[in-house]
Amino acid sequence: MNNGEARLLVAPPDPVLLTALLEAVPQATACISPNGQLHCANSAFLRLLGHKAPLNHDNINTLLDSLTAQRWQKLVAQAQHCGTLCSQEQKHDGRHFALALRRIDQWHGQFLSLSLKELDNPIAQYQIQQLQNEILRSVAEGNPLHRTMDILCRRAEALAPEAICSVMLVDENGLLQPCAAPSLNSSYYDHFINLPIGPGSGSSGTAAWRKTTVEVQDIASDPLWDNYRHLALPLGLVACWACPVSLKNGKVVGTFSLYFRDKRGPSAFHRQMVESCLNVSALAIEHNRVQRQLENLIFFDPLTGLPNRTLLRDRIDQELGACQRSHSHLAAIHIDLDNFKAVNESLGQQIGDQLLQALAARMQHCLPPRSTLARLGGDEFMLLVPDCDQHQARALAEQLQHCIHQPVAIDERELVICAGIGISLAPEDASTVDNLLRSSESALLQAKQQGLGGLSFYRSTMNQAAIRRHHHLEALRRALNGQSLKVHYQPQIDFGGKRLAGLEVLARCQDPELGFIPPDVFIPLAEESGLIGQLDQLVMEQALAQLALWRNQGFAIPLVAVNLSAVDFRQPGLLERIKKSLAAHRLDGCSLTLEITESLLIESNEDILATMTALRQLGIGLSIDDFGTGYSSLSYLKRFPVTELKMDRSFIRDIDTDPNDKNLTAAVIQLAGSFQLKVVAEGVENQAQCDIVTGLGCDLIQGYHFARPMAAADLESWMTGQGAAFVSRH
Numbered sequence: 001m002n003n004g005e006a007r008l009l010v011a012p013p014d015p016v017l018l019t020a021l022l023e024a025v026p027q028a029t030a031c032i033s034p035n036g037q038l039h040c041a042n043s044a045f046l047r048l049l050g051h052k053a054p055l056n057h058d059n060i061n062t063l064l065d066s067l068t069a070q071r072w073q074k075l076v077a078q079a080q081h082c083g084t085l086c087s088q089e090q091k092h093d094g095r096h097f098a099l100a101l102r103r104i105d106q107w108h109g110q111f112l113s114l115s116l117k118e119l120d121n122p123i124a125q126y127q128i129q130q131l132q133n134e135i136l137r138s139v140a141e142g143n144p145l146h147r148t149m150d151i152l153c154r155r156a157e158a159l160a161p162e163a164i165c166s167v168m169l170v171d172e173n174g175l176l177q178p179c180a181a182p183s184l185n186s187s188y189y190d191h192f193i194n195l196p197i198g199p200g201s202g203s204s205g206t207a208a209w210r211k212t213t214v215e216v217q218d219i220a221s222d223p224l225w226d227n228y229r230h231l232a233l234p235l236g237l238v239a240c241w242a243c244p245v246s247l248k249n250g251k252v253v254g255t256f257s258l259y260f261r262d263k264r265g266p267s268a269f270h271r272q273m274v275e276s277c278l279n280v281s282a283l284a285i286e287h288n289r290v291q292r293q294l295e296n297l298i299f300f301d302p303l304t305g306l307p308n309r310t311l312l313r314d315r316i317d318q319e320l321g322a323c324q325r326s327h328s329h330l331a332a333i334h335i336d337l338d339n340f341k342a343v344n345e346s347l348g349q350q351i352g353d354q355l356l357q358a359l360a361a362r363m364q365h366c367l368p369p370r371s372t373l374a375r376l377g378g379d380e381f382m383l384l385v386p387d388c389d390q391h392q393a394r395a396l397a398e399q400l401q402h403c404i405h406q407p408v409a410i411d412e413r414e415l416v417i418c419a420g421i422g423i424s425l426a427p428e429d430a431s432t433v434d435n436l437l438r439s440s441e442s443a444l445l446q447a448k449q450q451g452l453g454g455l456s457f458y459r460s461t462m463n464q465a466a467i468r469r470h471h472h473l474e475a476l477r478r479a480l481n482g483q484s485l486k487v488h489y490q491p492q493i494d495f496g497g498k499r500l501a502g503l504e505v506l507a508r509c510q511d512p513e514l515g516f517i518p519p520d521v522f523i524p525l526a527e528e529s530g531l532i533g534q535l536d537q538l539v540m541e542q543a544l545a546q547l548a549l550w551r552n553q554g555f556a557i558p559l560v561a562v563n564l565s566a567v568d569f570r571q572p573g574l575l576e577r578i579k580k581s582l583a584a585h586r587l588d589g590c591s592l593t594l595e596i597t598e599s600l601l602i603e604s605n606e607d608i609l610a611t612m613t614a615l616r617q618l619g620i621g622l623s624i625d626d627f628g629t630g631y632s633s634l635s636y637l638k639r640f641p642v643t644e645l646k647m648d649r650s651f652i653r654d655i656d657t658d659p660n661d662k663n664l665t666a667a668v669i670q671l672a673g674s675f676q677l678k679v680v681a682e683g684v685e686n687q688a689q690c691d692i693v694t695g696l697g698c699d700l701i702q703g704y705h706f707a708r709p710m711a712a713a714d715l716e717s718w719m720t721g722q723g724a725a726f727v728s729r730h
C-alpha cells in the first residue's frame with residue numbers, strides 16, 4: 001500500500017461528500033460515531049426527526065430523545081460485535097421507530113451507519129416479531145413441519161382475525177400437499193392432495209406455478225377458481241390471496257394463503273405479516289427437507305429404500321419393550337438369498353442391484369401390519385414382526401420364501417433365486433437387541449447348512465458346535481475387515497541343490513476375543529460362507545508384496561506358493577486379479593505357485609482347464625496339494641497342465657515305520673517323474689523321514705525338520721541365521 005492509499009483509508013470522510021452520497025439512499029440514513037455524535041445525514045433522516053437544518057455534531061440522544069446514553073452504548077456494542085443490529089425505539093412524542101445500526105469497517109471503525117423507519121403500528125410489528133420468534137423456536141425444538149406450520153397459521157389468524165390461513169407444500173413432482181390449515185374444514189383441504197400446480201388449480205396452485213402472488217378478490221367469478229369454487233363458496237370462502245414460498249435459489253416449495261369471508265384484497269398490514277410468514281415458512285420447509293435427507297441417509301438403505309440396520313435396531317429396541325409389556329412374542333426373521341454372489345459375479349453388480357430392488361419391493365407386499373422389513377446389507381434382510389408366535393413366524397417365512405422364489409424378469413432375463421431363513425423369537429431366544437440379531441443369525445446359519453431354501457428356528461439348546469461355528473464366523477469377518485488376518489511363510493527346501501525352493505504362504509487368524517483360530521477351522525468356514533475369495537486375495541496380496549520387498553533386500557527367494565481354494569478357482573476374473581497383483585509388485589508369473597486340491601481336477605471342467613492353461617502361460621506354477629488323499633484316478637494329470645505334486649503329510653508321518661506309506665510315496669515320485677512333475681514332501685519332521693524321501697528321489701522338502709511356518713520377521717531371522725546355508729543374498 002502506498003502512502004496516498006493509506007491516507008485515503010484513515011482520513012475521516014468528508015461530511016459534504018458523504019451527505020451527497022447518502023441522498024441517493026431512499027431510507028432515512030445517517031453516519032454516526034460510536035459515542036453517538038452525528039457526522040452527516042440525508043434529508044430523509046432530517047425530515048423524519050422534524051429538523052430542517054443540518055444536524056452536524058448533534059448527539060443521537062438529543063434526536064431520539066428517549067434513547068439514553070447507556071442504551072445507545074449497548075446498541076453500539078452489539079452492532080460492533082455482530083456487524084448489524086435492529087431494534088425498536090420510541091420518541092417522547094410517542095412515535096415508534098425501527099432502528100438499524102450497521103458497523104462500517106473503514107476509517108478504523110470511527111463510524112456506524114444508522115437507518116430509521118417510522119412504524120405505523122408498533123404493537124402489530126412487535127406481534128409479528130413475536131410470531132417469527134415462535135416459529136423459529138418451534139423449528140429449533142425439532143417439531144414436525146405440520147405442527148410448526150399449524151402454529152404459524154394460528155398465530156397469523158390471531159393477528160388478523162378476518163383471515164383464514166393455510167400452508168401447502170409443493171413436492172418434488174410439482175404436486176400440492178396440504179400441510180396446515182387449522183381453521184379450514186379438512187374435507188375441503190383434502191381435495192388439494194396431489195393436485196398438480198398450474199393454472200386453474202386455485203390460488204395456491206397458480207401462485208406456485210407462476211412463482212408470484214395471486215390475488216383473487218372474488219372466488220365466485222375468478223376463472224382461476226372454476227374447478228374449486230363449488231368447494232370453497234359453501235364454506236363461506238369468498239376471496240383468497242396466495243403467495244409462493246420460495247427458497248433462496250428461487251425454487252418454490254410451498255404456498256402461504258389467506259382466505260377472506262368477504263370480497264377484498266390484503267391490507268398493508270396483511271402484506272407485512274405475510275412477508276414475515278413467508279420468510280419463516282421457507283426456513284422451516286428448508287430445515288425440514290434437510291432433516292429428512294439426513295434421516296434418509298442415516299436410517300435407510302439407498303438401494304432398496306428399506307430401513308437399514310441402524311433403524312432396525314431402534315425398532316427392535318422399541319418392540320422388545322412393547323412385547324415385554326404385552327407378554328407377546330416378537331419374531332426376527334432373518335433372510336439371506338442363496339447364491340446371490342454368483343448372480344453378482346456372473347451377470348454384474350447392476351443386475352444384482354436390480355434383483356435386490358425387485359425382491360425388496362416384492363417382499364413388501366407380504367408384510368403383516370406393524371412389521372418392519374430392513375436390509376442388513378448385501379443380500380441379507382430382516383423382517384421384524386410384533387405379536388407373532390412360532391407358527392405364524394413359520395407361515396410368514398414360508399410365504400416369503402415362496403415370494404422370493406418366483407422368477408424375476410430383468411433385462412429380458414428370468415432370474416430364479418431362493419432364500420435361507422433363520423427365525424428367532426423374543427423373549428424366549430433373546431431379550432436384548434444384540435441377542436435377537438445374533439440368535440436369528442445363528443438360526444440362519446443352521447438353515448444354510450440344510451442347503452438351498454433352508455428354514456430353521458433358533459433354540460437356546462442349539463448345539464454348542466453351531467454356536468462356536470457362529471463365533472468363528474464372526475471372528476473371520478472381523479479378521480477380513482480389520483488387520484488380524486496375517487500370513488506365515490514356511491520354507492520349501494531343495495535338498496539336492498541345498499537352496500531355498502520357495503515359501504508356502506499360510507493364513508493365520510489371531511482374534512482379539514477368541515485367540516488363535518486354526519486354518520483347518522476358518523478355511524472351511526470361509527469357503528462355506530463365501531468369504532474365501534476375499535481371504536485368498538488378501539493372502540496373495542500380502543505374500544507378493546512381501547516377496548517383492550525381500551527380493552529388494554537381496555534375498556534370493558524363487559517363489560511363493562499360495563493356497564487357492566477350489567471355490568475361488570471357479571470364480572470369474574481370477575486370472576485378471578492375479579495378473580494385476582503380480583504387476584502391482586513388478587513380479588513375473590514364475591514367482592508364484594498356486595496350490596490347488598485334487599477335487600478341482602476331478603470335475604473335468606473346460607473353464608477350469610482354460611484358466612489353468614492361461615495361468616501356465618504366465619509362468620505360474622500349479623501344484624496339487626494333499627496329493628494321494630482324495631481320488632484314485634490320476635488321468636487328470638495328463639489332461640491338466642499341473643507342475644508339481646505335494647505328497648500329503650499323512651504319508652510322510654509314518655514313512656519310516658509303515659512300508660505301505662513308503663511304497664506309495666515311491667510310486668508317486670515315479671509317477672511324477674514320468675509326467676515331469678516336481679514332488680514336494682510335506683510334513684517332514686525328522687532326519688529319518690528326510691533321508692527316506694530324499695533316498696526315494698524327492699528333493700523338495702517342507703516340514704518342521706527344516707522350519708515351521710513363520711511370520712515375516714522370524715523368517716528374515718531364519719534366512720540370515722539357521723537357514724542362511726539355503727538362501728543366497730546379492
Ligand SMILES: Nc1nc2c(ncn2[C@@H]2O[C@@H]3COP(=O)(O)O[C@H]4[C@@H](O)[C@H](n5cnc6c(=O)[nH]c(N)nc65)O[C@@H]4COP(=O)(O)O[C@H]3[C@H]2O)c(=O)[nH]1
Nearest residue numbers: 506507519520523539563564565683684685702703704709
Ligand atoms: N504336523 C506337521 N504339520 C506341518 C509340517 N509342515 C507343515 N505343516 C502344516 O501343514 C499344512 C500345510 O498346508 P496345506 O497342506 O496347504 O493345508 C493348509 C491349507 O489347505 C489351508 N490354508 C492355509 N492357509 C490358506 C490360505 O491362505 N488359503 C486357503 N485357501 N487355504 C489355506 O489350511 C491348511 C492347514 O494349514 P496349516 O494349519 O497352516 O498347516 C500347514 C502347515 O503348518 C510338519 O512338519 N508337521
